[in-house]
Amino acid sequence: KNEVEQSPQNLTAQEGEFITINCSYSVGISALHWLQQHPGGGIVSLFMLSSGKKKHGRLIATINIQEKHSSLHITASHPRDSAVYICAVLGNQFYFGTGTSLTVIP
Amino acid sequence: NAGVTQTPKFQVLKTGQSMTLQCAQDMNHEYMSWYRQDPGMGLRLIHYSVGAGITDQGEVPNGYNVSRSTTEDFPLRLLSAAPSQTSVYFCASSYSNIGETQYFGPGTRLLVL
Numbered sequence: 001k002n003e004v005e006q007s008p009q010n011l012t013a014q015e016g017e018f019i020t021i022n023c024s025y026s027v028g029i030s031a032l033h034w035l036q037q038h039p040g041g042g043i044v045s046l047f048m049l050s051s052g053k054k055k056h057g058r059l060i061a062t063i064n065i066q067e068k069h070s071s072l073h074i075t076a077s078h079p080r081d082s083a084v085y086i087c088a089v090l091g092n093q094f095y096f097g098t099g100t101s102l103t104v105i106p
Numbered sequence: 107n108a109g110v111t112q113t114p115k116f117q118v119l120k121t122g123q124s125m126t127l128q129c130a131q132d133m134n135h136e137y138m139s140w141y142r143q144d145p146g147m148g149l150r151l152i153h154y155s156v157g158a159g160i161t162d163q164g165e166v167p168n169g170y171n172v173s174r175s176t177t178e179d180f181p182l183r184l185l186s187a188a189p190s191q192t193s194v195y196f197c198a199s200s201y202s203n204i205g206e207t208q209y210f211g212p213g214t215r216l217l218v219l
Contacts, residue, residue: 004148033208043196043210086148093164094139094208096148 003027006087006097013104019074021100023087026068034061034072035086037099043086046072077104107132112197112211119187119218127182127214129197135209137200138180142166142193143213149196155180156202187218 004025013019023032034046047054047061049070054061058077063070074081082104087097113128131138139154151164155174169191171183180199184191195214200206 002148035208035210041194041213041215043198043213045207045209048207088149088208093151093154094149096141096150098146098148 002097003091003095004087004089004097006085006100008100009098010101011103013077013102015078015104015106017077017104019077019081019102019104021072021085021087021102023070023072023097024068025070025087025089025095027089027091027095029089029091031090032063032070033088033090033094034070035088037084037086039083046085074102077102079104079106109133110197110199110209110211112195112214114214115212116215117217119184119216121188121218123187125184125187127184127195127197127216129180129182129211130178131180131197131199131209132178133199133201133209134177135199135201136177137202137206138174139164139198140170140172140180140182141196141198142191143196144193152182152195184216187216189218192216192218 007022032049037043049063058075060073084099086099110131136157140152141149150166153172155161197211198208200208
């Protein structure tokens with residue numbers, strides 16, 4: 001049983017496209033994190049959300065606590081956005097999704 | 107600040123060997139944790155610590171030991187390596203557990219033959 005489900009698993013986009021990655025979870029949470037894992041393996045935290053919406057540059061993250069759902073949007077995608085995006089929720093511990101592998105083609 | 111550092115970056119072990127994966131952070135974070143990442147699975151929590159002298163088990167603790175004698179260091183010990191422990195191991199830290207940004211180390215890739 002996966003506490004966190006992400007969709008899609010894989011995503012290929014043309015440069016400039018608007019991208020949406022979805023995350024649904026089944027546990028009660030106090031926070032949700034979006035992480036980015038670079039092709040070299042390093043993991044970077046992008047956002048931490050407990051409600052509403054956050055924006056950082058071309059990245060936008062939203063969360064709907066009632067529906068237990070979060071989305072990560074990338075506007076005007078660029079090849080350097082190619083990475084694996086991981087959703088993680090904080091319940092009694094962190095639970096991680098399996099990630100969405102994004103490839104942006106020039 | 108160096109952030110979170112892990113050594114070694116890559117290690118090959120034979121079944122039954124023991125080793126210690128090192129993790130250190132220089133951000134004075136109280137919360138530190140170890141995860142393993144396997145293909146097709148999300149990161150899974152092995153052990154965590156909410157401060158020096160305090161550790162607890164995560165989701166997959168069997169075969170691993172930890173200790174936290176200082177705020178900075180959180181080593182992970184494999185007592186008798188098994189092929190099932192072949193994985194990529196990440197150490198992470200945050201100021202506190204609740205709702206804080208997690209800072210990840212670069213990872214240690216472990217192969218157990």
